[in-house]
Amino acid sequence: MTKRVEIENLSFAYRGNPVLRSVNITAEGGDFVCLLGPSGCGKSTLLRLIAGLERPDAGSIRIGGAAVAGPGLDRGVVFQDYSLFPWLTAGENLVFALEQAFPGRRRRDHVEDARAQLGRVHLEGAFDKLPSQLSGGMRQRVAIARAFATDPPLLLMDEPFGALDAVTRAHLQEHLLALWQTPSGAAKTVFFVTHDVDEAILLASTVVVLGANPGRIRGVFDIDVERPRSRQSLQSNPRYLALRAAMVDLLYERSDDAGDAGTLQ
Amino acid sequence: MSSTEIRAGGAHPGTQPAALGPARGAPAGLHWSQTLPAGAILAGLLLATAWPGSEEGFPLYLVLFAVGVGVVALARWRLAGSDVARQSVCDVAAILYTILLAWQLATAHFAVLDPMLFPPPELTLRLFVKELPDLLDCLRSSLILLVSGFGAALALSLPLGLYVGWHSRLHHAVSPFTKILGTIPPVVFIPYIVHLLPSFRSASIVVIFIGAFWPIFINTVAGVFNVPKGLIDSGRVLNLSTRKMLLRVVLPAALPSICTGASLALCFSFLLLTAAEVIGANSGIGWYVHYFSDFADYHRVVVGIIFIGIVVVAITLATERLERHLLRWRS
Ligand SMILES: Nc1ncnc2c1ncn2[C@@H]1O[C@H](COP(=O)(O)OP(=O)(O)OP(=O)(O)O)[C@@H](O)[C@H]1O
Ligand SMILES: [Mg+2]
Numbered sequence: 012m013t014k015r016v017e018i019e020n021l022s023f024a025y026r027g028n029p030v031l032r033s034v035n036i037t038a039e040g041g042d043f044v045c046l047l048g049p050s051g052c053g054k055s056t057l058l059r060l061i062a063g064l065e066r067p068d069a070g071s072i073r074i075g076g077a078a079v080a081g082p083g084l085d086r087g088v089v090f091q092d093y094s095l096f097p098w099l100t101a102g103e104n105l106v107f108a109l110e111q112a113f114p115g116r117r118r119r120d121h122v123e124d125a126r127a128q129l130g131r132v133h134l135e136g137a138f139d140k141l142p143s144q145l146s147g148g149m150r151q152r153v154a155i156a157r158a159f160a161t162d163p164p165l166l167l168m169d170e171p172f173g174a175l176d177a178v179t180r181a182h183l184q185e186h187l188l189a190l191w192q193t194p195s196g197a198a199k200t201v202f203f204v205t206h207d208v209d210e211a212i213l214l215a216s217t218v219v220v221l222g223a224n225p226g227r228i229r230g231v232f233d234i235d236v237e238r239p240r241s242r243q244s245l246q247s248n249p250r251y252l253a254l255r256a257a258m259v260d261l262l263y264e265r266s267d268d269a270g271d272a273g274t275l276q
Numbered sequence: 277m278s279s280t281e282i283r284a285g286g287a288h289p290g291t292q293p294a295a296l297g298p299a300r301g302a303p304a305g306l307h308w309s310q311t312l313p314a315g316a317i318l319a320g321l322l323l324a325t326a327w328p329g330s331e332e333g334f335p336l337y338l339v340l341f342a343v344g345v346g347v348v349a350l351a352r353w354r355l356a357g358s359d360v361a362r363q364s365v366c367d368v369a370a371i372l373y374t375i376l377l378a379w380q381l382a383t384a385h386f387a388v389l390d391p392m393l394f395p396p397p398e399l400t401l402r403l404f405v406k407e408l409p410d411l412l413d414c415l416r417s418s419l420i421l422l423v424s425g426f427g428a429a430l431a432l433s434l435p436l437g438l439y440v441g442w443h444s445r446l447h448h449a450v451s452p453f454t455k456i457l458g459t460i461p462p463v464v465f466i467p468y469i470v471h472l473l474p475s476f477r478s479a480s481i482v483v484i485f486i487g488a489f490w491p492i493f494i495n496t497v498a499g500v501f502n503v504p505k506g507l508i509d510s511g512r513v514l515n516l517s518t519r520k521m522l523l524r525v526v527l528p529a530a531l532p533s534i535c536t537g538a539s540l541a542l543c544f545s546f547l548l549l550t551a552a553e554v555i556g557a558n559s560g561i562g563w564y565v566h567y568f569s570d571f572a573d574y575h576r577v578v579v580g581i582i583f584i585g586i587v588v589v590a591i592t593l594a595t596e597r598l599e600r601h602l603l604r605w606r607s
Contacts, residue, residue: 086513088513092506093507096525098531107514141604142605
């Protein structure tokens with residue numbers, strides 16, 4: 012069950028301060044979309060709008076044809092922090108989400124399912140650990156396992172690896188891709204916020220570059236680099252280098268001497 | 277354990293700061309030297325009891341008590357998990373013995389203090405044992421008032437606080453009133469409520485209720501208000517119903533603040549309980565002290581005060597345990 016996401020003419024302001032202006036993005040079912048942009052350009056806001064945590068001032072967001080009216084379990088969300096409830100163990104965090112997503116099933120099945128999901132991110136031993144007893148990387152793995160556990164067609168991730176060191180980050184990127192590329196995961200449409208160009212190219216099938224003041228789309232790139240992509244092989248891939256250069260140009264270009272860039276494919 | 281650390285450090289000369297050497301170098305086992313001060317003061321105390329003073333007979337209760345404290349302290353010292361805990365057990369024992377010794381010397385030996393007002397330790401202990409059944413009866417009567425008033429306050433203020441804290445319009449509408457009502461010292465209600473209600477017991481329960489209500493309510497509201505927005509968002513993306521959001525996200529997230537309010541409320545309750553008992557009861561631990569001071573029986577007053585102290589310490593320790601258990605998820 013894939014879900015196409017259509018964002019049309021989306022505008023949003025926080026108490027009169029425009030944050031996003033006329034944003035249009037269409038993601039086909041199964042796309043991995045990275046939202047890339049400088050700090051404060053509205054990436055988190057865009058994700059919160061898709062999650063249904065904020066209401067747009069103008070324009071619309073449709074998921075599988077239906078307009079977003081509020082939060083829903085068809086979207087799994089991973090925040091940079093605060094995703095897990097600190098008073099629940101890692102396992103109970105997953106069980107809690109599973110109970111919400113599949114009410115009526117027996118608790119024993121939820122527990123078993125939660126164990127299996129933690130196993131997929133190699134954390135089977137962390138079931139009874141509290142979030143405060145886990146490292147930052149482990150916590151994010153639990154959060155990702157929880158997002159996948161309820162099997163939503165859409166995944167929204169806001170800089171889930173932003174606070175991690177480079178090595179842990181690389182591991183988690185692999186974990187995420189491995190989950191996304193399984194038969195059940197491949198159908199998932201992903202929106203992934205980052206401000207790291209390399210992370211975006213490594214993960215995405217489409218990168219949307221946003222600009223600030225107010226947030227708007229500066230460019231859209233199809234990442235037609237073959238998978239599996241490894242950090243090492245990318246370094247010598249001419250297509251990667253060209254994409255990277257174009258994105259870096261767009262990101263570091265001073266916004267006042269650039270008009271709204273057209274779509275670059 | 278730490279000796280292997282030292283050896284590991286020794287393999288890299290110069291990396292181990294010299295200042296750490298002596299502190300870490302001591303074995304993690306038991307240092308008998310820690311028990312020396314307490315032991316010395318205990319010996320002094322026992323010596324003082326053997327030295328014939330103003331009192332008649334051998335102070336058996338005092339010796340038994342001092343030795344009993346010593347046995348308990350020694351057991352706790354042996355079982356303590358850390359060096360800090362071991363040291364503090366010894367320090368507490370030493371302070372307790374110092375107080376006993378000073379008390380004994382000042383009353384039984386040198387009669388510095390008026391024997392009417394200050395009974396010597398032996399007499400106090402003996403009286404304590406004799407009065408214990410009566411004191412426990414009083415405690416039962418007091419606890420019924422305390423539990424009813426505090427329990428009712430908790431049962432009402434917690435859900436109300438959750439609800440008011442969650443609905444920000446209600447929160448803003450109510451907060452001027454809570455600010456005024458919550459700051460009135462509940463003691464001032466006592467005479468009024470005593471006149472208002474038919475019996476003393478119902479009046480004290482209401483007074484305790486009022487005193488306990490506001491700290492829990494105000495801290496619950498503040499706790500709910502300060503729940504990190506990210507946690508609420510995590511609940512919202514799971515599509516929680518308001519009921520589940522309040523019970524499974526907001527309540528646990530606000531629990532640290534609620535616990536603060538509840539322990540404050542318990543302190544207030546105890547204060548109000550004893551104050552109310554002094555005014556109009558015919559039983560209870562506050563009444564006990566008040567009653568015997570009216571008869572100028574200050575020995576029983578001292579015994580009552582000590583008993584109240586023990587009760588308060590026991591309640592405090594129990595609530596601290598409960599709080600630590602409830603909040604064990606905090607790092
Ligand atoms: N709750 C809020 N109230 C008012 N303004 C806000 C709020 N949240 C965000 N903003 C504003 O909206 C703009 C976009 O914020 P947003 O968090 O979406 O940026 P971002 O692209 O995610 O930045 P970062 O990379 O630093 O996370 C910023 O100018 C910010 O000041
Ligand atoms: Mg952000």
